[in-house]
Amino acid sequence: MSAHVEPPQRSFASDNAAGAHPAVLDAVVAANEGHALAYGSDPWTAGVANAFSAMFDADVTTLLTFSGTGANVLALGAALGRGEAVVCTRWSHITADETGAPERVLGTKLIELPSIDGKITVDALASLDHLRGVQHHAQPGVLSLTQVTELGTVYTPDEIADLVEAAHSRGMRVHLDGARLANAAAALGGVDALRAMTVGAGVDVVTFGGTKNGGLGAEAVIILDPALAGAAPYLRKQFNQLASKMRFISAQFLALLKDDLWLELATRSNRMASRLYEATSDIPGVTHEGPPEANSLFPVLPAEAIEPLREWCFFWPWDLERNQVRWMTAWDTTEDDVNRFAAGVAATVGD
Numbered sequence: 001m002s003a004h005v006e007p008p009q010r011s012f013a014s015d016n017a018a019g020a021h022p023a024v025l026d027a028v029v030a031a032n033e034g035h036a037l038a039y040g041s042d043p044w045t046a047g048v049a050n051a052f053s054a055m056f057d058a059d060v061t062t063l064l065t066f067s068g069t070g071a072n073v074l075a076l077g078a079a080l081g082r083g084e085a086v087v088c089t090r091w092s093h094i095t096a097d098e099t100g101a102p103e104r105v106l107g108t109k110l111i112e113l114p115s116i117d118g119k120i121t122v123d124a125l126a127s128l129d130h131l132r133g134v135q136h137h138a139q140p141g142v143l144s145l146t147q148v149t150e151l152g153t154v155y156t157p158d159e160i161a162d163l164v165e166a167a168h169s170r171g172m173r174v175h176l177d178g179a180r181l182a183n184a185a186a187a188l189g190g191v192d193a194l195r196a197m198t199v200g201a202g203v204d205v206v207t208f209g210g211t212k213n214g215g216l217g218a219e220a221v222i223i224l225d226p227a228l229a230g231a232a233p234y235l236r237k238q239f240n241q242l243a244s245k246m247r248f249i250s251a252q253f254l255a256l257l258k259d260d261l262w263l264e265l266a267t268r269s270n271r272m273a274s275r276l277y278e279a280t281s282d283i284p285g286v287t288h289e290g291p292p293e294a295n296s297l298f299p300v301l302p303a304e305a306i307e308p309l310r311e312w313c314f315f316w317p318w319d320l321e322r323n324q325v326r327w328m329t330a331w332d333t334t335e336d337d338v339n340r341f342a343a344g345v346a347a348t349v350g351d
């Protein structure tokens with residue numbers, strides 16, 4: 001690494017590496033006044049339920065949780081029937097990065113389908129049809145999609161609608177892991193896109209990530225199909241996701257949803273990823289698969305540059321057999337961070 005290049009103030013490790021937005025922290029401090037009833041019987045939580053119904057333009061049921069893994073397990077638990085399996089890709093966070101939580105907590109099987117750029121296809125779903133009605137096979141019951149996908153791609157609302165139709169026609173429900181749903185909405189044009197890819201597409205249950213989007217620990221399960229809402233509050237408690245002082249999670253979401261701050265922050269994060277792509281795509285030795293669709297890039301670098309660069313400014317390796325790494329932006333990434341990082345990449349790769 002050329003010693004003279006100053007590293008950026010913020011890393012390109014993850015949107016989880018960023019702190020919380022000041023408006024979120026202010027909202028938590030403001031919610032710290034006096035007493036409020038516990039377990040969600042407070043005005044902040046009532047306000048969040050209304051705010052999410054307005055945002056999705058539907059009468060949704062909102063259940064707040066501590067973590068994204070907990071939100072996914074709760075959402076899947078609400079959607080699964082007995083003897084049923086969850087269908088996902090091998091990249092899906094629920095199968096690759098949740099330590100087997102859905103299997104352990106729900107006692108379900110996860111069936112991994114092949115995908116293209118992290119996206120499931122209708123044909124792949126149809127390839128499971130031979131399992132149906134055979135007592136030796138867990139029955140595909142819930143299709144789980146991730147939006148933004150784990151490979152940084154974004155399903156269009158039409159792609160989701162087609163998958164939902166294929167799933168529903170097979171008697172399945174559809175779960176959308178929306179840890180980065182804000183980034184997907186920003187990429188696709190905002191609130192209308194959010195509605196189109198969820199309610200409009202016929203998805204049954206969505207998780208909406210607040211933590212990666214400027215929260216300090218706030219996730220939401222949004223149940224769109226009222227038939228799935230009945231048992232969900234009990235499941236949340238059983239799955240250790242019921243906060244007693246829920247007002248502090250709710251206050252975070254109220255801050256993020258107010259004046260569409262969530263969208264502004266996700267838009268900024270996506271824009272910085274595009275900027276990083278532009279700033280590095282002409283550097284000889286850096287190979288991008290294409291421009292980012294949301295807030296992550298998966299470039300291939302010269303093998304010998306990876307470790308010096310990671311020591312200088314942290315990011316995660318992705319597929320080291322291919323010398324591929326992941327660069328991810330966050331709500332607080334600045335142009336200066338991008339410029340400095342690109343300068344460091346140019347200096348290291350060019351060494």
Ligand SMILES: Cc1ncc(COP(=O)(O)O)c(C=O)c1O
Binds near residue numbers: 016072093149150179
């Ligand atoms: C696609 C996806 N889903 C869910 C999560 C939620 O994870 P956590 O339990 O760490 O909040 C993450 C976090 O990285 C994620 O990337």
